[in-house]
Amino acid sequence: MKSLGHLRVLDLTRVLAGPWATQLLADLGAEVIKVERPASGDDTRAWGPPYLKGADGRDTSEAAYYLSANRGKRSVTIDIARPEGQALVRKLAAASDIVVENYKVGQLAKYGLDFASLAALDPRLIYCSITGFGQTGPHRERPGYDFIIQGMGGFMSITGERDDLPGGGPQKAGVAVSDLMTGMYATVAILAAVAHRDRTGEGQHIDMALFDVMLAMLANMNMNYLTSGKAPGRAGNAHQNIVPYQVFDAADGYVIIAVGNDAQFAKFCEVAGRPDLANDPRYRRNADRVRNREKLIAEIEIEVVKRPVAWWVQRLDDAGIPCGPINDIAQAMADPQVAARGLRIDLQHPLAGAVPLVANPIKLSATPPTYERPPPTLGQHTAEILHELAGVDGDELERLRALGVV
Numbered sequence: 001m002k003s004l005g006h007l008r009v010l011d012l013t014r015v016l017a018g019p020w021a022t023q024l025l026a027d028l029g030a031e032v033i034k035v036e037r038p039a040s041g042d043d044t045r046a047w048g049p050p051y052l053k054g055a056d057g058r059d060t061s062e063a064a065y066y067l068s069a070n071r072g073k074r075s076v077t078i079d080i081a082r083p084e085g086q087a088l089v090r091k092l093a094a095a096s097d098i099v100v101e102n103y104k105v106g107q108l109a110k111y112g113l114d115f116a117s118l119a120a121l122d123p124r125l126i127y128c129s130i131t132g133f134g135q136t137g138p139h140r141e142r143p144g145y146d147f148i149i150q151g152m153g154g155f156m157s158i159t160g161e162r163d164d165l166p167g168g169g170p171q172k173a174g175v176a177v178s179d180l181m182t183g184m185y186a187t188v189a190i191l192a193a194v195a196h197r198d199r200t201g202e203g204q205h206i207d208m209a210l211f212d213v214m215l216a217m218l219a220n221m222n223m224n225y226l227t228s229g230k231a232p233g234r235a236g237n238a239h240q241n242i243v244p245y246q247v248f249d250a251a252d253g254y255v256i257i258a259v260g261n262d263a264q265f266a267k268f269c270e271v272a273g274r275p276d277l278a279n280d281p282r283y284r285r286n287a288d289r290v291r292n293r294e295k296l297i298a299e300i301e302i303e304v305v306k307r308p309v310a311w312w313v314q315r316l317d318d319a320g321i322p323c324g325p326i327n328d329i330a331q332a333m334a335d336p337q338v339a340a341r342g343l344r345i346d347l348q349h350p351l352a353g354a355v356p357l358v359a360n361p362i363k364l365s366a367t368p369p370t371y372e373r374p375p376p377t378l379g380q381h382t383a384e385i386l387h388e389l390a391g392v393d394g395d396e397l398e399r400l401r402a403l404g405v406v
Helices: 017-027 083-094 115-121 146-152 177-200 210-216 220-228 262-271 275-279 286-291 293-304 309-318 329-334 336-340 382-390 394-403
Strands: 008-012 031-036 051-053 059-063 073-077 098-101 126-131 204-209 245-249 254-258 323-325 344-349 353-358
Touching: 008 017, 008 083, 017 031, 017 073, 017 098, 017 126, 017 177, 031 083, 073 382, 083 115, 083 382, 083 394, 098 177, 115 126, 126 177, 146 177, 146 210, 177 204, 177 210, 204 210, 245 293, 254 293, 254 309, 262 275, 262 286, 262 309, 275 293, 286 293, 309 323, 329 336, 382 394
Parallel strands: 008 031, 008 098, 031 073, 098 126, 126 204
Antiparallel strands: 051 059, 245 254, 254 323, 344 353
């Protein structure tokens, strides 16, 4: 039994937000059919190096970026700008439960592939549109790029070192956070729509926007502004509302120390050999520590830099104080927790023998994620999908290929 084994998803998305959502649905058992442009496919196929290495050690055609968001899917190439291609997509949509797309607002309406057109064929259809700014509003026709959204949505105003310190200024996140979170929100919305359809028989249109998600995910920082009227600024690796909760220089590297409450602060001071700090009325309560942040941090820095990272991690762990090193990705992947949690997987791949991937982090006791298909090569399943779901026989397939439709 698979959680979503009863659902078929027609994936008209590319790059990251949409593919991230449909990969998650595939991991949970949905059948996902990825429609790509003939010859070129998803933009991210060309976003390398690095590329997946073949058995001979040479680069294959599969970029690492593309591989990160497309496992579990079947790929069919169709030119949706051609009437014949549009007809094929309509047949595939009619055989699907869910359509996910991330074209510009109004673009698919020109091809008769918008929600209104496809819902007229099947009122049970769930149709999820992902754009930069949504289907409404003054920015609706602007393209949506994660980097731009991180800036416009306020994220970069709170990310990066303080302006008055070396290296200060706005920073984007190391991954496309608005894309990834929009993919996650889209998945939740799709499953909510499936639950609604199960009770009513009605499909619906889901309107997801990267800008909306970027703003919503600021969480407590939004509330810091809404309750005070003052927009939060950048705090670097420190926390806006908790002290000490930041990165410190140790003797041989960096260590994160995250003191979450007053009791932990007292324990931390004991480990650091500075019990006097816990008894100082300027630092006794977190609210006081936030108000006197600069003086307290200067005192703590003097102590932390005396000892190596491993010393701090061991002592603070023993004292029940959250802490940890700053690993690079290679170090993170080598952590024994990765193996214990099954977070690294390998799937068979037609061009490379195997492809290494990071597993889905969802742990379900009865219907765990499954990994039956590697990220598909471009058009790998065109013939079988069009035969199964669109009734295209061999002769018709060759005609369509000769026309450049598939």
